[in-house]
Amino acid sequence: MTPVLRAAIWLREYGQATIVLLLAVVAWEIICQQMDIPVWLLPAPTLIWQETVLLIPVLPEHIYATVIAIFGGFFVSIVAAVPIAITVVYSPFLRRVIYPPLLMLQSVPKVAIAPLLLIWMGYGLQSNMVIAATVAFFPIVINTATGLEAVETELLDLTRSFDAARLKVFWKVRLPWAMPYFFSSLKVAITFAVIGAIVAEFIGADKGLGYLILASSGAMNTAAMFGVLVIMSVIGILCFYAVALAEKLVCPWYLPTQEGSQGA
Amino acid sequence: MSGAAKVDRLERRVSSPQLQLSEPSSAVASASSSETARKLLIRVDAVDKEYATRSGDGVTALKGISLEIRENEFVTLVGPSGCGKSTVLKIIGGIIKATRGLVEFDGRPLEKPSREIGMVFQRPILLPWRSVLDNVLFPFEMMGRNVREHVDEARRLLDMVGLSGFENALPRELSGGMQQRVSICRALVYDPKLLLMDEPFGALDAMTREELGIELLRIWTERRKTVVFVTHSITEAVFLADRVIVMTPRPGKVVLDLRIDLPRPRTIDVEFTPEFKAYADAVRDAIYTGKRI
Numbered sequence: 001m002t003p004v005l006r007a008a009i010w011l012r013e014y015g016q017a018t019i020v021l022l023l024a025v026v027a028w029e030i031i032c033q034q035m036d037i038p039v040w041l042l043p044a045p046t047l048i049w050q051e052t053v054l055l056i057p058v059l060p061e062h063i064y065a066t067v068i069a070i071f072g073g074f075f076v077s078i079v080a081a082v083p084i085a086i087t088v089v090y091s092p093f094l095r096r097v098i099y100p101p102l103l104m105l106q107s108v109p110k111v112a113i114a115p116l117l118l119i120w121m122g123y124g125l126q127s128n129m130v131i132a133a134t135v136a137f138f139p140i141v142i143n144t145a146t147g148l149e150a151v152e153t154e155l156l157d158l159t160r161s162f163d164a165a166r167l168k169v170f171w172k173v174r175l176p177w178a179m180p181y182f183f184s185s186l187k188v189a190i191t192f193a194v195i196g197a198i199v200a201e202f203i204g205a206d207k208g209l210g211y212l213i214l215a216s217s218g219a220m221n222t223a224a225m226f227g228v229l230v231i232m233s234v235i236g237i238l239c240f241y242a243v244a245l246a247e248k249l250v251c252p253w254y255l256p257t258q259e260g261s262q263g264a
Numbered sequence: 265m266s267g268a269a270k271v272d273r274l275e276r277r278v279s280s281p282q283l284q285l286s287e288p289s290s291a292v293a294s295a296s297s298s299e300t301a302r303k304l305l306i307r308v309d310a311v312d313k314e315y316a317t318r319s320g321d322g323v324t325a326l327k328g329i330s331l332e333i334r335e336n337e338f339v340t341l342v343g344p345s346g347c348g349k350s351t352v353l354k355i356i357g358g359i360i361k362a363t364r365g366l367v368e369f370d371g372r373p374l375e376k377p378s379r380e381i382g383m384v385f386q387r388p389i390l391l392p393w394r395s396v397l398d399n400v401l402f403p404f405e406m407m408g409r410n411v412r413e414h415v416d417e418a419r420r421l422l423d424m425v426g427l428s429g430f431e432n433a434l435p436r437e438l439s440g441g442m443q444q445r446v447s448i449c450r451a452l453v454y455d456p457k458l459l460l461m462d463e464p465f466g467a468l469d470a471m472t473r474e475e476l477g478i479e480l481l482r483i484w485t486e487r488r489k490t491v492v493f494v495t496h497s498i499t500e501a502v503f504l505a506d507r508v509i510v511m512t513p514r515p516g517k518v519v520l521d522l523r524i525d526l527p528r529p530r531t532i533d534v535e536f537t538p539e540f541k542a543y544a545d546a547v548r549d550a551i552y553t554g555k556r557i
Binding site for chain 1: 354357358359376377378379381382383385386387389391392393402403405406407408434436
């Protein structure tokens with residue numbers, strides 16, 4: 001497919017939707033100006049743009065802090081969740097030990113745990129990471145465990161008929177089998193990590209986009225708040241697509257849209 | 265049900281005569297006679313299988329199963345669903361253990377799965393992330409044997425089932441019938457003496473099913489395997505077998521052990537002979553009278 005053709009297809013698919021969305025922004029601008037809506041209540045898009053441009057000099061360090069908290073938390077959650085998932089799959093006893101506290105942790109709002117973590121770990125990136133990790137962690141455990149257990153019984157029968165070592169079955173069958181489940185949980189986890197990082201910055205931080213929102217709010221600078229929100233959502237989307245890309249690279253054989261990709 | 269199937273076959277014979285061209289060409293000697301001279305490969309003696317249910321009661325899946333299967337024999341196990349035919353197969357394969365009774369393979373009690381036994385299941389259960397060739401080589405990896413030494417053999421097998429050129433394809437790029445061919449190659453690649461097949465063509469359409477049946481007979485004559493084949497199709501059971509073993513459920517037991525003396529190599533035409541019909545009727549009778557008891 002040539003780039004021109006691809007662009008043409010894109011235009012046909014998304015062109016109208018893009019125009020409608022742009023028109024909505026224009027309408028927002030017109031309404032704000034014509035109806036004299038106070039800027040602290042609802043700033044016009046142009047004003048949001050101006051205030052955001054003013055933020056540019058300080059933005060890098062805040063973005064850096066938030067991104068580090070997101071990815072740090074994300075990786076901490078993976079490192080913690082995967083061994084737990086493997087453990088609960090292989091040991092029914094440890095499953096009964098691990099699941100109740102895990103469910104308790106999950107049912108408590110993380111905002112409520114965050115102050116405790118701050119006491120334990122102090123202000124700063126490391127506690128933001130851990131808070132982000134506590135939010136992102138749960139779906140990875142559940143999905144990875146589900147994936148490891150989703151191996152078809154007939155396939156396990158087959159490996160048994162080869163008299164295969166359990167470790168081999170784990171590496172060559174269970175783990176690859178769980179990959180699509182793992183990655184779909186990562187897509188949830190990365191968006192959760194974004195939420196967790198921002199929540200952590202709300203509670204105690206002197207850097208980060210969450211902190212920037214609080215600061216702008218304190219200054220009644222609604223336009224700047226909108227600007228930071230837009231930046232946050234862009235970061236969130238980029239993080240999501242980074243994980244989606246990693247999924248495509250690691251399991252290209254898995255096409256979620258294709259029925260029966262697992263045989264049958 | 266069988267009446268409709270027959271009409272269907274008749275029509276197809278008229279409308280697509282090219283099907284008959286796929287007859288096996290190599291006319292290796294018939295395997296059905298002189299069975300007494302051949303070595304006993306499997307002996308199942310008075311096997312019971314009980315499962316514990318959640319309420320604590322036992323359910324008897326198999327009761328007093330005794331079978332003897334000789335080398336190079338093609339045996340089909342037929343019966344309604346729930347009669348325990350798959351369970352028998354898994355017990356012979358060493359995948360599940362009998363509650364009581366004895367299972368001998370090649371003169372020795374079978375204590376764990378043997379690498380002399382290959383299994384094919386109803387679904388191909390290929391590994392979706394592996395190429396066709398790597399799927400065929402999968403057993404060697406699981407057995408901790410050198411994979412590379414067997415690449416040629418894997419290619420030969422794929423060629424034999426008409427899949428040369430698909431070595432690097434992923435399973436999802438193949439049709440159901442092609443996938444099942446791959447899984448048969450996977451079971452043959454380490455050259456097991458015994459092939460256990462659990463309704464291997466059950467998920468395929470009728471036409472592919474017949475094609476693969478004929479192909480399986482060809483492979484069986486070429487490679488001299490012993491085959492135990494589970495099916496719920498009476499026609500398939502009679503068509504393929506040297507011996508049809510009929511089982512009935514609750515509890516699963518053998519009600520008929522019927523020798524099929526139809527000439528080999530067989531083609532679909534054999535299904536229209538009076539002898540075939542007589543065999544099929546005998547099997548059907550055994551299933552229905554067994555059910556009523």
